Amino acid sequence: MVNTKVNLSGLVLDNPVIPASGTFGFGYEFAELYDINILGSFSFKGTTKDPRFGNPTPRIAECYSGMINSVGLQNPGVDKVISEELPKLKKCFNKPVVANISGFSLDEYVYTCEKIDKEEQVGIIEVNISCPNVHGGGMSFGTSAESAADVTKAVKSVTTKPVYIKLSPNVTDIVSIAKACEEAGADGISMINTLMGMRIDLKTKKPVVANKSGGYSGPAIFPVAVSMVYKVYEAVNIPIIGMGGISTAENVIEMMLAGATAIEVGAANLIDPFACKKIIENLPVAMAKYGINDLNDIIGGAH
Amino acid sequence: MKNVIYTITSNEKLTENVFKMVLSGDTSAVTASGQFINIQLAGHYLRRPISIFDCNDNELSIIYKVVGVGTEQMSKMKAGEQLDCLVGLGNGFDLSVSGDKPVVIGGGVGVPPMFYLAKKLIAEGKSVTAILGFNKADEIFCKEDFEAIGAKVIVATADGSVGVKGFVTDALKDVDYTYFYTCGPEPMLKAVYNNSSTSGQLSFEERMGCGFGACMGCSCKTKYGNKRICKDGPVLVKEEIIW
Numbered sequence: 001m002v003n004t005k006v007n008l009s010g011l012v013l014d015n016p017v018i019p020a021s022g023t024f025g026f027g028y029e030f031a032e033l034y035d036i037n038i039l040g041s042f043s044f045k046g047t048t049k050d051p052r053f054g055n056p057t058p059r060i061a062e063c064y065s066g067m068i069n070s071v072g073l074q075n076p077g078v079d080k081v082i083s084e085e086l087p088k089l090k091k092c093f094n095k096p097v098v099a100n101i102s103g104f105s106l107d108e109y110v111y112t113c114e115k116i117d118k119e120e121q122v123g124i125i126e127v128n129i130s131c132p133n134v135h136g137g138g139m140s141f142g143t144s145a146e147s148a149a150d151v152t153k154a155v156k157s158v159t160t161k162p163v164y165i166k167l168s169p170n171v172t173d174i175v176s177i178a179k180a181c182e183e184a185g186a187d188g189i190s191m192i193n194t195l196m197g198m199r200i201d202l203k204t205k206k207p208v209v210a211n212k213s214g215g216y217s218g219p220a221i222f223p224v225a226v227s228m229v230y231k232v233y234e235a236v237n238i239p240i241i242g243m244g245g246i247s248t249a250e251n252v253i254e255m256m257l258a259g260a261t262a263i264e265v266g267a268a269n270l271i272d273p274f275a276c277k278k279i280i281e282n283l284p285v286a287m288a289k290y291g292i293n294d295l296n297d298i299i300g301g302a303h
Numbered sequence: 304m305k306n307v308i309y310t311i312t313s314n315e316k317l318t319e320n321v322f323k324m325v326l327s328g329d330t331s332a333v334t335a336s337g338q339f340i341n342i343q344l345a346g347h348y349l350r351r352p353i354s355i356f357d358c359n360d361n362e363l364s365i366i367y368k369v370v371g372v373g374t375e376q377m378s379k380m381k382a383g384e385q386l387d388c389l390v391g392l393g394n395g396f397d398l399s400v401s402g403d404k405p406v407v408i409g410g411g412v413g414v415p416p417m418f419y420l421a422k423k424l425i426a427e428g429k430s431v432t433a434i435l436g437f438n439k440a441d442e443i444f445c446k447e448d449f450e451a452i453g454a455k456v457i458v459a460t461a462d463g464s465v466g467v468k469g470f471v472t473d474a475l476k477d478v479d480y481t482y483f484y485t486c487g488p489e490p491m492l493k494a495v496y497n498n499s500s501t502s503g504q505l506s507f508e509e510r511m512g513c514g515f516g517a518c519m520g521c522s523c524k525t526k527y528g529n530k531r532i533c534k535d536g537p538v539l540v541k542e543e544i545i546w
Contacts, residue, residue, distance in 0.1 A: 022518065022519070023513075023517060023518060024517060025516065025517050029515060029516045029517050029534075032304065033304065045519075053522065053524060053529055054519065054522065057509055057521060057522065057523065059510070059512075059519075059521070059522075060349070060510045060512045060520040060521070061510070062347065062348055062349045063348065064348075065348055066348055067348055067349055067512060069512060069518065069520060071518065071519045071520060071522075074522055074529070208510075218348055219348075267348075269513070269517060270349075270513035271348060271349060271513070272306075273304070273306070273389070273513070273515060273517070274306060
């Protein structure tokens with residue numbers, strides 16, 4: 001019997017597989033298909049202080065081995081998430097969840113994280129710092145070590161649950177940003193968010209998505225994610241949730257060898273709603289194939 | 304929603320770039336006309352959403368236009384090959400409000416979902432008029448299918464080569480109807496919306512990520528709140544639409 005249990009800041013997951021924010025809604029669409037309690041946890045739809053419709057459509061473009069999205073954090077706002085979505089989520093999922101939070105100012109992060117921290121089912125707060133900072137000239141919080149640390153400190157000061165900062169790969173030095181988050185008190189790092197990308201329609205000769213650029217995800221970005229997780233693992237002493245193109249149990253093992261304690265599955269859920277179920281079922285098989293008895297033995301094993 | 308592996312029974316050319324594909328396999332997830340399937344194609348990351356033309360207990364058929372690399376690949380597939388599909392997607396049409404004399408209005412590749420709808424309405428004893436809009440004579444398809452199930456068919460062509468010269472709305476003027484259902488390009492939907500005398504249901508298209516409500520890729524604003532074209536649509540009622 002192999003061991004797939006992993007520990008994220010004291011939260012023990014039955015397995016390291018977590019559907020990534022924005023690809024799994026609040027769970028109930030998938031609960032119609034299979035019992036989602038087999039998941040390690042799941043990261044719910046990115047939540048902000050105020051309701052957001054998001055960007056104009058089209059928001060989706062196909063890419064080689066992946067896709068671009070420019071959804072733009074559509075969500076009903078934290079109050080409705082708490083009053084309407086979390087009660088529905090609780091009916092189909094009985095484990096702690098990862099609350100994915102975004103904001104456009106420090107005050108918004110603080111407001112939303114403080115509220116979500118009080119929700120019993122929230123096990124980890126995953127803070128997405130890829131959105132533009134409206135008070136900082138529109139530059140993303142995640143593109144400088146200083147502003148990433150500011151968000152981390154601000155959120156940590158109002159929360160009791162473990163705080164994981166979700167990093168953008170669209171930076172010159174992700175390692176320095178991860179270190180700044182750790183020094184500012186982050187309990188863990190989630191990485192990587194999507195890569196900036198664009199497709200241009202040859203018929204219209206214009207970008208496919210209305211917002212012009214969007215976030216590129218899918219198997220194509222997996223090697224980028226593995227490389228970045230590998231580098232950050234060497235620089236920090238806090239756990240990493242690794243993500244970026246993971247689609248198979250073998251990908252899970254590879255990401256954990258790079259240094260991830262748990263992993264998230266994103267785009268794969270959208271093309272195969274059973275992707276996480278298949279990965280979880282195949283994980284013990286893949287572990288046996290590669291002589292792994294306990295997943296905890298391989299975290300950072302490639303170093 | 305179900306994930307079904309279908310076997311292609313036939314894949315025939317109807318016009319220069321429109322094809323009809325018949326798929327055999329489990330159709331139990333199809334609960335309404337106006338729903339669609341989302342098709343996985345080798346070498347392409349995203350699935351292709353295509354509306355259902357007709358459906359019975361063990362077979363469903365789709366009619367699709369070759370508009371890009373995915374549909375071009377589909378057009379070359381042969382009987383016996385298999386297709387991985389997500390089935391039973393979308394809300395579909397609500398038949399309960401049609402009245403006795405509904406009109407179904409399809410334009411181009413918006414015609415196919417109107418067929419399964421018309422078939423169901425006729426089975427309920429309704430007197431159905433079908434207005435089918437095309438650009439020109441050699442682009443017409445499915446006219447005989449609607450006639451075979453007993454719909455009163457009016458063809459409109461933009462160049463006047465067959466039937467009423469002009470758009471579907473030019474044909475709609477002379478029809479006595481209790482309710483309308485429509486699917487087609489957005490300018491046509493808007494024209495039907497503006498020129499219809501009754502309530503109705505309109506089926507929309509949007510670029511989709513997942514097709515089953517998870518990614519928020521195809522959201523739109525309505526008077527009844529934000530909706531996902533793939534899950535809360537593709538059918539919206541006239542009263543909720545914001546143009």
